[in-house]
Amino acid sequence: MEDYNIFASRVVTKNEPLAPGHRACIGCGEVLAMRLAAKAFNKNTIVVNATGCMEIIASQVPYNSWRLPWIHTLFENAAAVASGIESAIKVLSRKNRIPEEEIHVVALGGDGATVDIGIQALSGAFERGHNITYICFDNEAYMNTGIQRSSATPFGASTTTSPAGKKSIGQSTWKKDTPSIMVAHNIPYVATACPSYPFDLMEKIEKALSTNGPSYIHIFSVCPTGWRTKSDLAIRLGRLAVETGVFPLYEVENGVYKMNKIETELKPLSLYTKPQGRFKHLNDDQLSAIEARIHSEYEALKEKCELTQVREDM
Amino acid sequence: MSKRIGIETSLAIAETVKLVNVDVVAAYPITPQTHIVEHIADLCANGELDAEYIPVESEHSAMSACLGSSAGGARTFTATASQGLELMHEVLYVASGMRLPIVMAVANRAVSAPLSIWGDHSDVMSCRDTGWIQVFVENGQEAVDMTICSFIIAEDPSVLLPFMINLDGFHLSHVIEPIILPDQDEVKAFVPDFNYKYRLDPHNPVAMGDFATPAIFTEAKWANEVALTNSRAVINDVWDRFYKTFGRKYQAVETYKTEDAETLLMTMGSFSETAMTAIDAMREQGRKVGLVRIRLWRPFPFDDIYEAVKECKNLIILDRALSAGGPAGPVASEVKAALYNKSVKPAIVSIVGGLGGRDIHVSDFINMVDIGEKAIKNNDIKPFEIYGVRG
Structure with missing residues (x-):
């Protein structure tokens, strides 16, 4: 990073709340996303980590990569633990037992921890309106346990529990639209982000932390190990996911949708799928069918932006 | 005040x-x-x-x-x-x-x-x-x-x-x-x-x-x-x-009329008060019985339990839980294990009862003592008795 001082010293903090000493795979897009997110955290932040890749790569008694207070308990309960911490801060501050200051509580989880096993705890914490930020690092399968499918795995992807075969296309269901589920909780801030767009990502984290009430950020996290890609492709694949419409960047503030990067013409899906081993079994017809649905969802998202804009104008 | x-x-x-x-x-x-x-x-x-x-x-x-x-x-x-x-x-x-x-x-x-x-x-x-x-x-x-x-x-x-x-x-x-x-x-x-x-x-x-x-x-x-x-x-x-x-005293294990008792009942929880009434009734009939109640369950009070039961001949333990397919009721299993290496210890009968809210009356505790004493006397101790079950 010899050019760091030339290009980024004035725009990005040199602070690294997540220290470089960790055990993530070479080329991991998820730990990059977590590092960028951490750079956008205020120093008055408490981190709650669900079990998963990001938990095990950052922790091992007696080491820990976090320079912030950090707690891990279980797989499915990060949002509930965060709600307990937030409540403790609230009451102790009210009772003058700790200094009165703003302390952010941020929960981190992978897609399995968030959209599958932990969705109940997350839904409960958001419904109750706790002032917490929840960040989902979505690498589209249970990578920590060995690439098993989750409800965030995209249609057609081959995983160890949705393997492609003579009678199987791989994952047979469409990726769960988790940001929409979070929007349905009527929370003030929901956003998607990708570490290939670092400034957008960090701005969204800052916005989420400064939101009064629950906020949710869903971060697309390329996993070279699980996606069967070369280890130098995380940034490029992240960009292609956005440019092909696979993972649009948008935010929803108080119910109003806004796309942060609108593609006038979406790039061909094959540019994104071809470098990935998990999609290599798909034929052209299958890819076209997937592409058609991606395009229709992209249009639907643009429509949502227009429709909800009315609410903002009111 | x-x-x-x-x-x-x-x-x-x-x-x-x-x-x-x-x-x-x-x-x-x-x-x-x-x-x-x-x-x-x-x-x-x-x-x-x-x-x-x-x-x-x-x-x-x-x-x-x-x-x-x-x-x-x-x-x-x-x-x-x-x-x-x-x-x-x-x-x-x-x-x-x-x-x-x-x-x-x-x-x-x-x-x-x-x-x-x-x-x-x-x-x-x-x-x-x-x-x-x-x-x-x-x-x-x-x-x-x-x-x-x-x-x-x-x-x-x-x-x-x-x-x-x-x-x-x-x-x-x-x-x-x-x-x-x-x-x-x-x-x-x-x-x-x-x-x-x-x-x-x-x-x-x-x-x-x-x-x-x-x-x-x-x-x-x-x-x-x-x-x-x-x-x-x-x-x-x-x-x-x-x-x-x-002014209220608490200890890990409580005893009631255990001095000189040959047979002891052992219980946990609120049914112990009923058991005390049963002990009183049996004492009136001249039977040498007493009650041991475990208050502290973890950490397990090994010494207190041994002290409480070492003098008696018969120990009848009521469990309000069934250890499915297990060796006895959970409390009885643990007490048996705790006493196993002691050279002097009572014969132990495990009784499971009071499941799913079924009441245990004074007469039931007297029955349990009868069942336990009889089993020990006849050298016919089963892994556990389930009390009052029909069919």
Whole structure:
């Protein structure tokens, strides 16, 4: 990073709340996303980590990569633990037992921890309106346990529990639209982000932390190990996911949708799928069918932006 | 001044939660525990208790939120029962493993299937190895007194372990009893403030809950075990101080008319009061019988139990839980194991009864003593007897 001082010293903090000493795979897009997110955290932040890749790569008694207070308990309960911490801060501050200051509580989880096993705890914490930020690092399968499918795995992807075969296309269901589920909780801030767009990502984290009430950020996290890609492709694949419409960047503030990067013409899906081993079994017809649905969802998202804009104008 | 009032045990526990000035309560409704948390919610709503009440969406999240609030340095309480306790099961181990001094009341109830809302000890018997300090209370007064003591014990810097107060669902939780509620100032003077040294604090960052490799896991578990075993000294000390301050004496194992007794009944929980009446009735008939009641279940009071039973010939142990396919009722199994290497020990008969809320009357306890003495006399001791079963 010899050019760091030339290009980024004035725009990005040199602070690294997540220290470089960790055990993530070479080329991991998820730990990059977590590092960028951490750079956008205020120093008055408490981190709650669900079990998963990001938990095990950052922790091992007696080491820990976090320079912030950090707690891990279980797989499915990060949002509930965060709600307990937030409540403790609230009451102790009210009772003058700790200094009165703003302390952010941020929960981190992978897609399995968030959209599958932990969705109940997350839904409960958001419904109750706790002032917490929840960040989902979505690498589209249970990578920590060995690439098993989750409800965030995209249609057609081959995983160890949705393997492609003579009678199987791989994952047979469409990726769960988790940001929409979070929007349905009527929370003030929901956003998607990708570490290939670092400034957008960090701005969204800052916005989420400064939101009064629950906020949710869903971060697309390329996993070279699980996606069967070369280890130098995380940034490029992240960009292609956005440019092909696979993972649009948008935010929803108080119910109003806004796309942060609108593609006038979406790039061909094959540019994104071809470098990935998990999609290599798909034929052209299958890819076209997937592409058609991606395009229709992209249009639907643009429509949502227009429709909800009315609410903002009111 | 403390006052003696007629109050339901559940409400008295809630009032005690107020007296010790709990900071955070996270709870989910489940019968027969609901009256406790409903009353706490009332106290918060009326401004009588300044606490955060988190109405979580499940017991799993209840205990998880408790982990968070306790790690955040707040005095934390919850209550549950039965399926709720089972749903939070995996979180219980985390609370003890991470040394978080959460206090929980469990209104003991049967576990499905078949669905039963009524009381027995099946729920908590699956939690024996979770690393929590556990007591079984006999009456409403004891529930109040144990609640006061539990926070001091759990939060003691040398202990820092979660504390479970078991009270029989309905038979105790829903009973209105004359209870002395101590005065707020008395409790404030007796219960020190909770100052958790390792709380999550941005000014002094700590990492909690790192994973452990095989190189350190055993040491971590052993440290927990040593802390749990050593908590006994603090438990004794707090109960002694409680006696000096409030005049009510508590010890790990209680005995009733055990001197010169040839046959002893052993019980846990509220049915012990009925058993005492049965002992009185049998004593009137000239039978040499007595009662041993276990109050402290974890850490297991080996020496106290041995002291209490070593002189008797026959020991009849009532379990209100069935250890499916196991060697005896859970309490009987543990007491047998604890006495196995002693050269002098009584013959032991395990009786399982009172499941799913079925009453055990004075006459039933007399029957149990008859069954037990007969089995021992005829040298016909089964792994366990199930009491009063039809068909």
